Amino acid sequence: MNAAPSALRDRKTSIISLGASGLDRGVESSGAPLTRLHWQPVGDGSPEVAWNLAQLIGDADDADCLGSRIDRANAQALERILAAQPTWVDVAAHASEIWPDMGRTLLHAGPPIDWKDMCGPMKGAVVGAVLYEKWAASPAEAEQLVAGGGIRFAPCHEFGAVGPMTGIISPSMPLFVVMNSAAGNRAYAPMMESGGARTLRFGAFAPEVIEGLKLIENVLAPCLKAAIAGIDGGLPLKPLISQSLHMGDDVHNRNTAATLLLYRAVTESLLKSPVPRDIVQETLRTIGADDMFFLSLSMAACKAIMDAAHGVPFSSIVTAMARNGVNVGIRVSGLEGQWYVGPADVPVGLFLPGFSEADANPDIGDSAITETAGLGAFAMAAAPAMVQFVGGTPQDALRYSREMAHIAIGRNPGFTLPMLDFIGAPVGIDIRKVVDEGRRPVINTATAHKEPGMGIIGAGVVQAPMKCFVDAVAALATIAVS
Amino acid sequence: MAIQPSVKANLYKDSVSLMRISQIAIARSGVQRVTLLMGTRSNKEFLQQAGLMSPVLENAKPGDIMIVVQDDTSEKREAAEREIHSLIAGDEPKAGATESAMDAPPRSIAGGIAIAGHADLALISVPGPYAAAEALKALRRGLNVLLFSDNVTIEQEQAIKRVAAQKGLLVMGPDCGTAIINGVPLGFANVVRRGVIGLVGASGTGLQEVMCQIHRHGLGVSQAIGTGSHDVSSRVGGTTMLQGLALLAADEQTKVIAIVSKPPAPDVQQRVIEQASMIGKPVVLCFLGGEVVASTGNVHRASSLEETAKQAVSLAGAQQPGSDxxxxxxxxxxxxxxxxxxxxxxxxxxxxxxxxxxxxxxxxxxxxxxxxxxxxxxxxxxxxxxxxxxxxxxxxxxxxxxxxxxxxxxxxxxxxxxxxxxxxxxxxxxxxxxxxxxxxxxxxxxxxxxxxxxxxxxxxxxxxxxxxxxxxxxxxxxxxxxxxxxxxxxxxxxxxxxxxxxxxxxxxxxxxxxxxxxxxxx
Missing domain, CATH: 3.40.50.261 (Succinyl-CoA synthetase domains)
Incomplete structure (x- = not known):
């Protein structure tokens, strides 16, 4: 006989009620504690997904059930996230130094995509990169080369790299090198171009865009390489990011404070270096003129943090969330080697004068790695100025951070939110929670024009599609069965 | 009568809310008929049979609301549709709201537990195809379950009851309409005083009738445990009924136990009788429509709801109620x-x-x-x-x-x-x-x-x-x-x-x- 004393404890029974209203009126009248759920079908509303998901829930009494294994794996993944110490250690003069075998490979943002399926801005950026590499002499020739299969494409994420917007990385581009000194893994990101609206990352390929890339390669990169060489042990990025959160940045779409802090460190180092004065001036002018300059380092830091948590068997934590302008893809720690994709939405927010939603390209870029690591929209409470993009109030900024806590497995005590009593920013998106709560991760983002080369047309917020998470939950449930 | 179909995507509402909205929309717009259903397969079949299906509704997902407005005049149809949309939107949190929107109600069982701080039981009445999943989540988190929902597959019922048994938790249902646990009425339940008679029932109204009669005879109910209508089938094996019996056997407040059910499958009935006969308390068994068997030892057989209540009351030491x-x-x-x-x-x-x-x-x-x-x-x-x-x-x-x-x-x-x-x-x-x-x-x-x-x-x-x-x-x-x-x-x-x-x-x-x-x- 298996008696269940817990069912008949002699005290007020506390009830959770979900579904049709009215069935809990007796509970209400009896004065028993009652919590009503605002229930919606999980995920995409399919009962199969609901049942799959229920198989993945942990159980304190059953350490061997799949859910408990997932919980333990997530705890381990979270430990690695919190332990990570991303440090800017170097600048690689060219991407080909890091991947000597890359040949005519272009890395791009988001999940894998073929040339024919790419959105306008990404196609433009590909043409620009081909011209920059001198693999073709004209845009027409470049397109011909690509269409003929002369270029290999791969996601930045699969190379340990992250690229903003179109995210194109070609062999000659210099890269920031960030090392997670706790685990030894490295992450890479290209430098921000300072061409205003006209930049390769937004799909522009005019001659001045290519010149801008050359300036980075020949002036900025060597100078910053010297700067970081002069900082003993490299520049620890976690304290810098932490401080920026306290200065109003989300370190995704607002990097004003972080860029200033970087400027301070770089200036001090360069003043001690033998780099010629005009180069130093040009470099500092570039950094000083671009509030978003730090984003590359922020993204690389987040990539270094999240790669350390990738590959923990059974873990349901999202280790990358990235968009190629057509699809959003996620990578999940316990589901190595796979992307789970869904169609990208158009960001909601403000547009620069003369542009509207009709001009907007669907969500694009690897920068959602910041949200994946618990920054960006997850740390929105630190950056109330950001909510102006969506016409919100400072209260809304707090709401984003609170809501995202519902889908995160933990909080990062290294990234605290002053407005929420210095609680850590939510971190570690759990695919189970996204599906269970029916709450999609929010991403702060810039909006690109859908035509190549038209540049940035606005900024706002966007949510990753539910399909990524539903498919990943199904895959995790299958792993369990096999 | 002209039909005007449309779909409201990505918003689930339970059938009671949808019916309420239909009624209000009809009252306010004077439209002849309004049908609001979630886009499930069975609901689409229903619309098909009713001759209300249309291509617009074919693509509706289970999480979308299908809206069908019927009237001869397009003005009324339009008015009704506007009314419906505003009613549907009515209880949604406003966008960009301030403090109040920050503590929006929890959406998941995990979220509910977090807010409640502590929870003992989940009262689940979501549509059947989703219900077992919610029950399993509740059980994994240590909650007992009352599953009001019907249309849960036998395989899912078996699966959740297996987990419940391992954890020593109760699953009342699926298709369980009534229970009183620790004095808390759940679902369709009457207000009865607490007392010494513990009830287990596979039938909702049977349980309600017996508890009401006990109350009217002046006694009270310690616990009323519903099992749901499928529990006493051979495939489910009477898991909840046996568990309920064991609970009441161990419960100090319970002096007399009564069971009300349709006749269980023979193997289940055998097990229930065996377990009942080993309890050191009187047990009244009422298998409505089953073979009438003589009472033996502590097990007393009753053939009607009235007799069940009367026997329980007299076994509890009260005077045998008079005959009518x-x-x-x-x-x-x-x-x-x-x-x-x-x-x-x-x-x-x-x-x-x-x-x-x-x-x-x-x-x-x-x-x-x-x-x-x-x-x-x-x-x-x-x-x-x-x-x-x-x-x-x-x-x-x-x-x-x-x-x-x-x-x-x-x-x-x-x-x-x-x-x-x-x-x-x-x-x-x-x-x-x-x-x-x-x-x-x-x-x-x-x-x-x-x-x-x-x-x-x-x-x-x-x-x-x-x-x-x-x-x-x-x-x-x-x-x-x-x-x-x-x-x-x-x-x-x-x-x-x-x-x-x-x-x-x-x-x-x-x-x-x-x-x-x-x-x-x-």
């Missing part, structure tokens, strides 16, 4: 004197499935064989549930009457229509109605039923007949609807009130037997 045989006899004689010879047939119009079964059992014992939409034997199934034939007992809570409509305990519309229809049938000797009070049920059933009874009787009278209407009220004086007022209102409308479902069935049966006998003599 005389009152029934007086009622039967009086009624029969008023009937014309053509009036021979019984019509039971029940909102409680157990009452419908109990009536058929009692009638059949006396040789009165009834047709039903929920018959004891398949040979007695009504060809058309909408049309009575001979002696008829209808379960109006059964699926064919409840698609897209609230249960008849909440919405008396279908029952009123049926009562008025029976009033036109010259062969009807009497109508039996149950009136179920308690949480979840209609707030004032007599307000609807009394005028309908008056009208039905007047209809018969106009044709030169009397139409006796026998009513019993399943409730207590403490129920929110007020037991006494309900009875007074029904009696004033001319209803014959009896004290229990069993007495109502016996009275009706006696009337039928007597009318048949007088027919034979004549």
């Amino acid at each position: 045989e005389k009152a029934v006899e007086e009622l039967v004689s009086r009624v029969c004197r008023s009937l014309a010879p053509s009036q021979r047939y019984l019509r039971g119009l029940y909102s409680g499935g157990t009452f419908c079964s109990e009536a058929q059992i009692i009638w059949l014992e006396a040789g009165v064989r009834a047709r039903s939409n929920a018959p004891l034997a398949d040979a007695d199934r009504l060809a058309d549930p909408e049309d009575s034939y001979g002696h008829t007992a209808i379960d109006l809570g059964s699926d064919e009457f409840t698609v897209g409509r609230p249960h008849p305990m909440i919405d008396y519309g279908v029952r009123v229509d049926r009562l008025l229809k029976e009033a036109n049938d010259p062969t009807v000797a009497c109508v039996v109605l149950d009136v179920v009070l308690g949480y979840g049920s209609h707030a004032n059933p007599a307000e609807i039923l009394a005028p309908a009874i008056r009208q039905a009787k007047a209809t018969a009278k106009a044709k030169g007949r009397e139409l006796p209407v026998i009513c019993f009220v399943c409730g207590t004086a403490e129920d929110p609807q007020s037991f006494e007022t309900q009875k007074t209102m029904l009696a004033a409308a001319g209803a014959e009130l009896v004290g229990s479902s069993t007495a109502a069935a016996r009275s009706a049966q006696a009337i039928a037997s007597r009318m048949a006998a007088s027919q034979a003599v004549a």
Whole structure:
């Protein structure tokens, strides 16, 4: 006989009620504690997904059930996230130094995509990169080369790299090198171009865009390489990011404070270096003129943090969330080697004068790695100025951070939110929670024009599609069965 | 009538909310008909059958609301659609809101537990295809479960009950409408005092009737554990019933145990009897419609709901309640004197499935064989549930009457229509109605039923007949609807009130037997 004393404890029974209203009126009248759920079908509303998901829930009494294994794996993944110490250690003069075998490979943002399926801005950026590499002499020739299969494409994420917007990385581009000194893994990101609206990352390929890339390669990169060489042990990025959160940045779409802090460190180092004065001036002018300059380092830091948590068997934590302008893809720690994709939405927010939603390209870029690591929209409470993009109030900024806590497995005590009593920013998106709560991760983002080369047309917020998470939950449930 | 279909994507609402919105939209716009259903396969089939399906609705997902507005004028259709959209949007949190939006209600069981701090039981009434998943999540997090939802597969029921058994947690249901746990009424439940009698029931209204009678006899209920209707099948194995029995055996407050159920599968029945006989407390077993077996040792057999309550009360040490045989006899004689010879047939119009079964059992014992939409034997199934034939007992809570409509305990519309229809049938000797009070049920059933009874009787009278209407009220004086007022209102409308479902069935049966006998003599 298996008696269940817990069912008949002699005290007020506390009830959770979900579904049709009215069935809990007796509970209400009896004065028993009652919590009503605002229930919606999980995920995409399919009962199969609901049942799959229920198989993945942990159980304190059953350490061997799949859910408990997932919980333990997530705890381990979270430990690695919190332990990570991303440090800017170097600048690689060219991407080909890091991947000597890359040949005519272009890395791009988001999940894998073929040339024919790419959105306008990404196609433009590909043409620009081909011209920059001198693999073709004209845009027409470049397109011909690509269409003929002369270029290999791969996601930045699969190379340990992250690229903003179109995210194109070609062999000659210099890269920031960030090392997670706790685990030894490295992450890479290209430098921000300072061409205003006209930049390769937004799909522009005019001659001045290519010149801008050359300036980075020949002036900025060597100078910053010297700067970081002069900082003993490299520049620890976690304290810098932490401080920026306290200065109003989300370190995704607002990097004003972080860029200033970087400027301070770089200036001090360069003043001690033998780099010629005009180069130093040009470099500092570039950094000083671009509030978003730090984003590359922020993204690389987040990539270094999240790669350390990738590959923990059974873990349901999202280790990358990235968009190629057509699809959003996620990578999940316990589901190595796979992307789970869904169609990208158009960001909601403000547009620069003369542009509207009709001009907007669907969500694009690897920068959602910041949200994946618990920054960006997850740390929105630190950056109330950001909510102006969506016409919100400072209260809304707090709401984003609170809501995202519902889908995160933990909080990062290294990234605290002053407005929420210095609680850590939510971190570690759990695919189970996204599906269970029916709450999609929010991403702060810039909006690109859908035509190549038209540049940035606005900024706002966007949510990753539910399909990524539903498919990943199904895959995790299958792993369990096999 | 022109049809205007549309879809509201990505918003789930339960059927009760959708029906409420339909009603309000009809009232405000004057449109002829509004149908709001979630885009599930079965709902689409329903629309197909009703001739309301259209290409727009084909692509609706289970999480989308299908909207069908019917009217001859496009103005009214448009007005209704605007009304519907504003009503649907009505209880959604406003975008960009401030502090209040920050503490939005929790969406998941995990979120609910986080807010409650501590939780013991999940009361789940979401649509069946999602219900087992919610139950499993609740169990994994250490909650007992009451699963009101039906249409849960046997495989899922087995799976969740397996996990519950491992963890020593209760799963009441699926299809469990009633329970009282630690004095907290769940689902459809009456307000009864706490006491020494513990109940386990596979039937919702049966459990309600027994707990009400116990209360009216002056005693109380320690716990009332519902099992749901599938639990006593061979495949589920009576898991919850056996667990409930064990719980009550171990519960100090419980001195007497009573079990109310349809006859379990033979292997389950065997196990229940074996386990019951090992308990050091008296156990009353009522397997309605099962073989009547002699009582042995601490196990006492009862053959009706009334007998179950009486035995439990007397085993608990209270005086054996008196018999109402005389009152029934007086009622039967009086009624029969008023009937014309053509009036021979019984019509039971029940909102409680157990009452419908109990009536058929009692009638059949006396040789009165009834047709039903929920018959004891398949040979007695009504060809058309909408049309009575001979002696008829209808379960109006059964699926064919409840698609897209609230249960008849909440919405008396279908029952009123049926009562008025029976009033036109010259062969009807009497109508039996149950009136179920308690949480979840209609707030004032007599307000609807009394005028309908008056009208039905007047209809018969106009044709030169009397139409006796026998009513019993399943409730207590403490129920929110007020037991006494309900009875007074029904009696004033001319209803014959009896004290229990069993007495109502016996009275009706006696009337039928007597009318048949007088027919034979004549």
